[in-house]
Amino acid sequence: MKQVLSKIIKWGTVHRAKFFVLILVTVTLLFLNCAEMPVFREEPPYPQIRQPAVTIKLLATKNSLRVSSDGSFVISCFPEEGERSVYYASAEILVKLSGEGITLSQKTQGELETDLHKVSFFPKEDKLWLYLNGKPYRGTVEITACKNPGSLLAFNIIYVEDYLKGVVPAEMGKLGQPEMEALKAQAIAARTYSLSRLGQYADKGYDLEASAEDQVYAGVKGEDPLVNRAIQLTRGEVLTHEGKIIHAYYHANSGGKTEYIERVWDKPKEDYLIPIDDENFCSWSKNYTWMESWTKEALERNIEEFLDTFETFTDEGMGNLLHLQIKNRSPSGRVEVLEVVTDEGYYHIQKDEIRWALKKGSDPTSILPSTLFDLKIERETDGSIQRVIAQGRGNGHGVGMCQIGAIGMARKGYSHKDILMHYYPGVKITKFY
Structure with a gap:
């Protein structure tokens, strides 16, 4: 079989070959080293997996994409109609949207394929990475054409353990040995979250x-x-809780106390996602407290942009902002209902959506750090709003594990098990694979 493959690639950087099932199995064995990643899941049999793989949506774009590797890689092409094709390459491939399909090309070979609906890229060896627009990834990169709207969607199909290597540092930062137990706690929480979310966007692939x-x-x-x-x-x-993988939510800083999940989002109550006192572990952080302020005009603009996302919102706008009032707080002190009063009426914004409605006064492209805040309204001599000031604590939604608190606990000598039991009371650590 190696002789067959060598003939395919003998005369150049890239050569076309019909992709029959026999070749598919050979490629799977040669380039995944008998591993389990279900690259072509629709055509069994494949080796049984020893750990789950996840599909991560990396980006959506109308622009062309560049795919390369440090060594040779395999390109599997899926046309709208007809047989599948495979290429070997060692030079960069350009992927672009053409009409409703994908076109592949290479600088030295020109156009390779057109009218594809999907293309997958595999590194020749596990130790090699694929580069998408210069950014390295483990596993497989898959690009599909989305017809409505016309764009390219790029995905990374990767083992969970390798996926976590790119998640935990991005979520926790690069810490030192004193924070090792916090990193272990985050690894377990992130792994749990990932597995609990398998298939959540199944209709989108x-x-x-x-x-x-x-x-x-x-x-x-x-x-x-x-x-x-x-x-x-x-x-x-x-x-796990009662034999099932939990919803392991986590956030940056609780502001001193975590929250019931149902008081943050419209989700069912969970016995392990409840308010936990956390001030002793998270108050050391610079993002424990914060302050934001808005002019009347800036706040009107932010709130109206948020309200405009709802179909029931009037085309005439929300009107002139007259007052903001906190109508209800959750057990941890988070704002649960914010009333916005205008000369056209009033609006109730609830729970975590408040962060998206107000946004940061200092950066309207970012949401408010948390809903754990107090409001102060400064007015002009005629009573109209001049400025609104929010003084708050914490960063994030406040449900589940506080990442800053986990670091604080690790520095005080707590184990990763202690940390997880603190933030998710009543759960167990279970060996899943």
């Missing part, structure tokens, strides 16, 4: 976003040796 929408994922560029060690030491460990 992926499992997780590469942003704070799920977990920040930086790929190989974000990896750190100490973090990789923490992941290795906790390999396959997840948090």
Whole structure:
């Protein structure tokens, strides 16, 4: 079989070949070293997996994408109609949207394929990485054409343990040996979160976003040796409650107390996601307290942009801002209902959406750090709003593990098990694989 493959690549950098099932199995064995990643899941049989793989949405763009590797790599092409094709390459490939399909080209070979709906890239060896627009990733890179709207979607199909290597440093920062137990706790929490989210975007073809929408994922560029060690030491460990993998939410800084999940989002109550006193562990951080301020005009603009995302919002706008009032707080003190009063009526903004409605006064492209705040309104002599000031604590939604608190606990000698039991009371650490 190696002779067949060598003939395919004998005469140049890239050569086209029909992609039959026999070749598919050979490529899987040769270039994944008998590993389990389900690259072509629709055509079994494949080797049984020893650990799960996840599909991460990296980006969506109308621009062309560049894919390369440090060595040889395989390109599997999926046309709208007809047989699949495979290429070997060692030079950069350009992927661009052409009409409703994908076109592949290379500088030395010109146009290779057109009218593709999907293309997958595999490194020849596990130790090699793929580069998407110069950014390195482990595993497989897959690019699909999204017809409505016309754009390219790029995904990274990767083993969970390798995925965590790009998540934990991005979420926690690069820490030292004194924080090792916090890194282990974060590795278990992130692994648990990942596995609990498998298939959440099944209709869109992926499992997780590469942003704070799920977990920040930086790929190989974000990896750190100490973090990789923490992941290795906790390999396959997840948090369970009553025999089921939990929803392991976490955030940057609780501001002194975490919160019930149902008081932050419209989600079911969970016995392990409840308010936990945390001030002794997280108050040392510079983001424990914060202050933001807005002019009347800036606040009107932010709130109206938020309200405009709802279909029921009037095209005439929200009107002239007259007053802001906190109507209800959660047990931890977070603002649960914020009333916005205008000369056209009033609006109730609830729970964590308040952060998206107000945004930062200092940076309207960013959401408010937390909903744990007090408001002060400064007015003109005629009673109109001049400035609104929010003084608050914490950073993030406040549900589950406080990352700054976990670091504080590790520095005080607590183990990763202590940390996880503190933030997720009643759960167990279970070896999943």
